[in-house]
Amino acid sequence: MEPIIAIVLVLLGYALGSAKLVSQGNEALVERLGRYHRKLRPGLNFIVPLVDQIVMEDTTREQVLDIKPQNVITKDNIYLEVDAVVYWRIVDIEKSFYQIDDLQQGLNNLATTTLREVIAQNTLEETNASRAEMNKALLDELNQTTTTWGINVLRVDIQRITPPESVRKSMEEQRAAEIKSRAAILEAEGERQAAIKKAEGTKTSMQIIAEALRTSPESKEILRYLVAQDYINASYRLGESENAKVVFVDPGKSGDLMKEVIAEAATKENGNGKPSEHGST
Template sequence: MEPIIAIALALIGYALGSAKLITQGNEALVERLGKYHRTLKPGLNFIVPLVDQIVVEDTLKEQFTDIKPQNVITKDTIYLEVDAILYWRIRDIEKSFYAIDDLEGALVQLATTTLREIIAQHTVEETNLSRADMDKAILDQLNETTTSWGVDILRLDIQRITPPESVRKSMEEERAAEIKKRALISEAEGERQAAIKKAEGTKTSMQIIAEALRSHPESRDILRYLVAQDYVQASQKLGESNNAKIVFVDPANSTEMFQELIAESVNQESPNKNGGNGAG
């Protein structure tokens, strides 16, 4: 019985030593006598004890690496502090283990160097405005190298671009000046539109009054009364102002001047209407 027990125990030990469970999302590399033999997939796998050895088990899930703040110089020779996050994933675990030593450290160094190269091709203003374009350019350049490492760079997100204090102050002043400029332009445009509307309203009022006087000459006395009333109201408003300078104008003269303007409007409209009647 003892030899049988010994054999059974040996078989159990061999089974336990040869069985390897790989979790979902991971893969493992097996070397046989110091040389790559095969890749273990998720699930239950068996190897030959003492001959086969698992040298690495790694995840194929998406990973991220923080790129610490780096001092970079722009095209217009301004020093910036830039930090980013690199997202990547192992595509081929064999290449990632045998093609590069210290994969994550290599990715950090490569991303940092590429980030500096891309930013050096842009000015400070371009760096702030075209951040998405820079991310894509960095991503394309990184994947050209990391493909041979069995790694896919998924994206690189630039978190912060911090210019020197003097540059930040200058940019803030420039933005404030631009906002003030737009406000002044909007105000001037509003005043222009208001002046146009007022002129159009005055013109329409003159036309209506001229037509009324032409059709009903007896309404001239009413018009004189309205002009005098407006004159009195305007004088009262001027008197209420502390800084106002009151200039007295003869209402009779102002009425005559107003009548002359109306007469001109009537004369301008009459030929048009008479010509229209003659054509009819």
């Protein structure tokens, strides 16, 4: 009876020693007599006790590496403090164990060095304006090396780019100057458009007056009255100004001058270079 119990206990110990449970999302490496033998997938697996040994079990899920703030010099010799986050996962657990001694430390050092190199190839302005392009450049550079380590870098995000206080102040002043310049340009453009509209309105008014004089000669007296009224109003406003200067104009000559302007407008309206019969006096 005792030998049977001993055999049962041996078999039970063997079963317990050979059964290995691997969690979902993990993989494990098995060595047999000191050499790589096989990988264990998630679930219940069996190995040979005393002959096989599990040397590594790690997750194949996505992992996050936080790169601490680094002092970096840009292409135009500006010191920046930059930090980033690297998202990665193991795609070949065998390579990740046998190709590099300390995977986490190696990835951290590689990401830090690559970050400095990429920033050094750009000016401060380019660094602030092309963060997405730098993220892609970092991703490509990291994957060229990490492929041999059995890992895949999924994303790289540069989180903060912090220039010195003096540089930040200069950048704020530059942005304020650009905003002020754009406002001045918009204001000048508005004044130009207003002047164009006013000139177009004056041109249209002259055309209407010229057409009225051509078709209705009796409207000349009304026009003279309106011109005289505008002349009086303008003189009144000029007199109210502190810096105004009084200029005397011969009313008789001003009337002749206005007649010449009206006749010229009527001539242009006809389009033949000659005054119309109703537009000349």
